[in-house]
Amino acid sequence: MPDRAPQPVERQLPTEEARDLVALVRDIVQREIAPRAAEQEDAGHFPREIFTLLSEAGLLGLPYDSDFGGGDQPYEVYLQVLEELAAARLTVGLGVSVHSLACHALAGYGTKEQQSEHLPAMLGGGLLGAYCLSEPASGSDAASLRTKAVRDGGGTSPSGAESGGDWVITGTKAWITHGGIADFYTVLARTGGEGARGITAFLVPGDAEGLSAAVPEKKMGMKGSPTAQLHFDGVRVPDARRIGEEGQGFAIALSALDSGRLGIAACAIGVAQAALDEALEYATGRQQFGRPIADFQGLRFMLADMATQIEAGRALYLAAARLRDAGRPFSRQAAMAKLFCTDAAMKVTTDAVQVLGGYGYTADFPVERFMREAKVLQIVEGTNQIQRMVIARHLAGPETR
CATH class of the missing domain: 1.20.140.10 (Butyryl-CoA Dehydrogenase, subunit A, domain 3)
Structure with a gap:
């Protein structure tokens, strides 16, 4: 039996722009998402075409700065959009949430140069992101992660800190939503000693050499949303894709x-x-x-x-x-x-x-x-x-x- 479009919820929205935004989302839900949700979930179909549509409509970067392609919307509005999408199909609502999570590090801690180079495509250019923190042996104890990033090349800045060159990432990430289909990954890897202070964040392209995905997990629900391990086999990432300071990743x-x-x-x-x-x-x-x-x-x-x-x-x-x-x-x-x-x-x-x-x-x-x-x-x-x-x-x- 096909899903019906969700019944409209009476919302308290702060601006006319926010009301128009929710009306747009409801139109997309009724036309494009709800009618095929049950069929596509049963078939395990990931609706990449829906995420492309959402990106074109400006809905993948709502809580971020419009200078970089975002929507300048408060979280109060963004979350109600997520609720509307998830009511129609959780694969879509959760997918947008994960994408936003993957953009958070660069938007909040990247340099202006990094943001200008990468955020427009991430927020409104049709790209889809994923977030890589968990590992097979470190779930709730995330600070014990073992994926390593080792510097190769580079020099020393006047302050005495190493800079430039590449990082080589080796290890395995687990339970990654959009694993294997994302265009970029925000990856947390160990660059120093044990514990939370030895972890650094990186922005890794989805097509990086040495990066591969395992067969997606067979799950009891959300069959349309791929969840997979990611294997980093000497993935080389330039220092320009390090987000924040070394050791700031956690x-x-x-x-x-x-x-x-x-x-x-x-x-x-x-x-x-x-x-x-x-x-x-x-x-x-x-x-x-x-x-x-x-x-x-x-x-x-x-x-x-x-x-x-x-x-x-x-x-x-x-x-x-x-x-x-x-x-x-x-x-x-x-x-x-x-x-x-x-x-x-x-x-x-x-x-x-x-x-x-x-x-x-x-x-x-x-x-x-x-x-x-x-x-x-x-x-x-x-x-x-x-x-x-x-x-x-x-x-x-x-x-x-």
């Missing part, structure tokens, strides 16, 4: 993840909203015992709880976004939003399957897909157990040993 990564977690939160609410829409449509139309099943109190209370969790999650991620837009600390609130919204999505999608009963367990309706997709959102950008650790550290300080 701080850059954490900064990106704070923003990325808000993207995941918005995507989770999009999936949850789509599930609630399906459950409502079914419950008001399905007749049992001579009346719609939506008349029965047990089911009505489920629907009320689902809607409440969605509204609460949306308010939480928007509150965190407004802190970010105001230049205030938002790391704790980002972790809370990611935790709450993704747990809510898992509960709402599971309840949506229950509302549809036996039909909910079949692929004839999209709620079973929503449930499978919601699960990964509790894992990516830091598991929800990690989010609880982050929140607790903000509240009580670091753990004592």
Whole structure:
């Protein structure tokens, strides 16, 4: 059964430009994304053509500077666009979030020369990015990564720091969304000693010699979004593609993840909203015992709880976004939003399957897909157990040993 376009959500948008932007996104969703979402997910088709369309429409660089091809939109607006896209198809919404994450390092820590050279193509030139932090043996413990970047050539600057030459990257990255199909990768690699201080960020072209992707993982959901290991076999990258200072990479990564977690939160609410829409449509139309099943109190209370969790999650991620837009600390609130919204999505999608009963367990309706997709959102950008650790550290300080 083809997916219906998501039901419009009444949004609180700060400007007329933002309202026009969301209207554009809804038009693209209704015409290009929703009608083929179920079929393409089932076939494992990655909709590169949709990302090209989004780039042409200026939707791949919304939170970034217009001087480099971005949209100059606050995160409050960008996240609501993500929610709209994820409600139609998570592969698209999450893909835009990952692309934005991959642009974060260069936009926030690159030199003006680097930004001028690379950002216009990354933000509005049809390119698609990926973010390479995790490895087979370092997931939640990201600071223990083992991929190495070794300097080859170059000299010493007047300050005594090495500069110029190339870096040679060797190692394996894992769980990379868009792995093997991205045009560029933001890669975190070890350039110094153990721990967080020995990590540096690099911008690696997708066609770099020595870079290859493994066969994509076989996943329970998001089959249209390729997730693969990346192998770096002596990949040579010029020092001009190093982002930030040597040893600054882990701080850059954490900064990106704070923003990325808000993207995941918005995507989770999009999936949850789509599930609630399906459950409502079914419950008001399905007749049992001579009346719609939506008349029965047990089911009505489920629907009320689902809607409440969605509204609460949306308010939480928007509150965190407004802190970010105001230049205030938002790391704790980002972790809370990611935790709450993704747990809510898992509960709402599971309840949506229950509302549809036996039909909910079949692929004839999209709620079973929503449930499978919601699960990964509790894992990516830091598991929800990690989010609880982050929140607790903000509240009580670091753990004592």
